[in-house]
Amino acid sequence: MFDSGFGGLTVACELAKELPEESIVYVGDSARCPYGPRSLDEVDGFVQQIGAWLVARGVKLVVIACNTATAAGLAHAQRTFPVPVVGVVEPGARAAAHATRNRRVGVIATRATVDSGAYTDAIRHLDAGITVFSTATPRFVEIAEQGVRMAEGPIENYTSLASKVYIRPAFQEIAREYLEPLRRCDIDTLVLGCTHFPLLKALIGGVVGRDVTLISSAREAARDVSEILARRQAFAAPGHVPCHEFFTTGADVEEFRSFGSRVFRHPIGDVAHIDL
Ligand code: DGL
Numbered sequence: 001m002f003d004s005g006f007g008g009l010t011v012a013c014e015l016a017k018e019l020p021e022e023s024i025v026y027v028g029d030s031a032r033c034p035y036g037p038r039s040l041d042e043v044d045g046f047v048q049q050i051g052a053w054l055v056a057r058g059v060k061l062v063v064i065a066c067n068t069a070t071a072a073g074l075a076h077a078q079r080t081f082p083v084p085v086v087g088v089v090e091p092g093a094r095a096a097a098h099a100t101r102n103r104r105v106g107v108i109a110t111r112a113t114v115d116s117g118a119y120t121d122a123i124r125h126l127d128a129g130i131t132v133f134s135t136a137t138p139r140f141v142e143i144a145e146q147g148v149r150m151a152e153g154p155i156e157n158y159t160s161l162a163s164k165v166y167i168r169p170a171f172q173e174i175a176r177e178y179l180e181p182l183r184r185c186d187i188d189t190l191v192l193g194c195t196h197f198p199l200l201k202a203l204i205g206g207v208v209g210r211d212v213t214l215i216s217s218a219r220e221a222a223r224d225v226s227e228i229l230a231r232r233q234a235f236a237a238p239g240h241v242p243c244h245e246f247f248t249t250g251a252d253v254e255e256f257r258s259f260g261s262r263v264f265r266h267p268i269g270d271v272a273h274i275d276l
């Protein structure tokens with residue numbers, strides 16, 4: 001699995017819950033985070049590079065645990081790699097199409113994901129009668145990355161207890177600016193179209209209100225992985241004790257280990273640095 005940083009660990013966490021006997025190899029491409037402001041072509045190149053690295057390590061399936069990378073490179077990766085490749089956009093779209101009652105769905109994501117139209121296409125492919133309202137919320141990536149780092153800081157004015165992410169009061173204002181227009185569109189479902197955003201569930205939910213169902217693709221994506229492995233009879237042997245491995249392209253492996261553990265919700269053992 002891979003992502004531009006910690007965000008994909010929200011997907012890894014669900015995967016470890018769904019498939020507790022499977023070993024995960026996770027790459028956080030922190031050196032090149034964020035992916036969101038980059039061109040789809042450039043991010044497609046990252047997907048090819050990291051995917052090839054994972055395949056060379058002998059993984060039996062690749063999860064692109066990043067919406068931006070999924071939008072940019074899923075189809076190319078599926079054509080290139082000899083193992084199944086699962087993205088996170090289609091699972092999120094499916095969950096949203098199932099959840100909405102009034103068929104008005106909001107999507108928040110990075111600039112690259114919104115510009116790609118991947119969510120709108122995926123949701124409307126499932127139900128062409130759904131109206132999709134998309135907004136790029138690029139600062140949420142930075143807020144999530146910062147919030148994970150700051151959670152160990154001194155006074156916590158507002159903390160999402162679920163994810164132990166620190167939210168500065170100033171972040172609330174940014175969230176309101178991004179989300180108020182969506183709220184006025186009368187959406188009943190909001191897709192957290194970036195794997196960093198589940199870390200900000202409390203902040204986002206606080207602004208859009210309880211009537212709006214928040215969708216993260218993590219659980220659906222984990223189910224997709226489970227189905228593919230079942231079809232291919234490729235599950236780890238019953239009783240297998242998983243051995244997870246974590247890699248970061250960032251310079252600070254210790255930071256990745258300590259903050260990553262918070263997002264993964266299990267202690268992460270050793271983290272190794274890789275240069276790509
Ligand atoms: N977590 C990533 C996503 O799901 C991207 C965040 C970023 O690097 O901009 O889109």
